[in-house]
Amino acid sequence: MDDTTRLTSEQSIKLFIQRDYSEGTAVKFQERFPSELQGRIDQGKFTEIIRHINSIYDEAEALSCKTFMENCCSCLTGYLLLLCMPTHYEKCVKRAARYITEENENTLNPKGIFMLDPMEKGLRCIEVCITTNRR
Numbered sequence: 001m002d003d004t005t006r007l008t009s010e011q012s013i014k015l016f017i018q019r020d021y022s023e024g025t026a027v028k029f030q031e032r033f034p035s036e037l038q039g040r041i042d043q044g045k046f047t048e049i050i051r052h053i054n055s056i057y058d059e060a061e062a063l064s065c066k067t068f069m070e071n072c073c074s075c076l077t078g079y080l081l082l083l084c085m086p087t088h089y090e091k092c093v094k095r096a097a098r099y100i101t102e103e104n105e106n107t108l109n110p111k112g113i114f115m116l117d118p119m120e121k122g123l124r125c126i127e128v129c130i131t132t133n134r135r
Contacts, residue, residue: 010132017050017126027057027123036130040111049103053096053118053126060092093119 013036020030031050033043067088074081086094097117108115116127 012132013130015128015130016121017128019124026061027118028054029118029126034128037113037128040113040130041108045107049107049115050126052099056092056096056099057123060089060096064088 015034015036017029017034020028029050031047031054033046037043037046070088097119100115100117104115112131114129114131116129118124118126121127
């Protein structure tokens with residue numbers, strides 16, 4: 001199966017970096033470099049961005065003492081605790097969104113590339129938009 005799906009219009013090309021289910025159902029995106037990005041961004045930098053996103057979601061789904069206690073306290077309070085504080089998973093999702101925004105501003109946008117937060121697509125894929133009219 002192809003790692004990316006391509007949609008084109010006059011102003012932009014949209015790529016979809018699909019989920020990688022080779023290691024189970026954990027949130028992980030494929031790290032293969034799309035040929036459409038060749039010459040626009042360094043392959044190593046793009047792979048580093050995807051790996052960092054994968055590591056944030058890996059941390060979000062990891063079990064730890066903190067997440068265990070968070071779940072126990074939530075259960076004991078009838079899950080009312082979740083109204084008062086964000087969960088570890090929610091914090092990691094926000095951190096991933098901040099990281100993507102940061103990379104868009106610092107690295108991707110100047111090269112005519114825009115990456116959408118995968119949460120907007122239900123964690124099914126990462127949408128990458130490439131403008132065909134470079135400034």
